[in-house]
Amino acid sequence: MKTNGGFLITKVKQLNDRIFEKILAKKNVDAFNGPQGRILYVLWQEDGVPIKTISEKSGLAITSLTTMLERMEKNGLIGRRQDESDKRKTLLFLTDRARNLKNDYDSVSDEMGNIFYEGFSQKEIREFESYLEKIIMNLEKWSEK
Structure with a gap:
């Protein structure tokens, strides 16, 4: 068929x-575009998650995320912090600007x-x-x- x-x-x-x-x-x-909105959407649901989680929940490939996340960080939408329980992981957090x-x-x-x-x-x-x-x-x- x-x-x-x-x-x-x-x-x-x-x-x-x-x-x-x-x-x-x-x-x-103009603070974000469509794909960045998908990243923000994931973080609005659960803040402080690793890049892998963003990839899985947004449907965006990790390779595509790298550049987008750098741009979003530069534009004051997200911040990165090392995971206290696993130093190999970087967690992504919303800024106040992104929350707004x-x-x-x-x-x-x-x-x-x-x-x-x-x-x-x-x-x-x-x-x-x-x-x-x-x-x-x-x-x-x-x-x-």
Whole structure:
């Protein structure tokens, strides 16, 4: 059976990234871009985590994160500290400036959600998100092989 799921997901990601950047610009949010917003989102959920956790939860490769994190640190969004219990690990922390940007991110995220689900019923949203969760589980299982 021929399917188009992979192509459709790629198209959704490309459009999502483009529209997210447009909404950031429309709202005059220039402190972070889309990928940096994903990093901040992870840290807003749990501050003081290693880079590996950021990579796993944001879906960004560690190699991509290195440059982004340096830029974010230079722009006063994050700080780094050595893990007291494991000196080999560096933990990432939000700055006060980044904490104060959460409302901006939430506003952009809410607008994205409205765009995503326009014309969907609550039941359709729940079903759709359950399918996405299954796809994510399948991809994570496969990536661990």
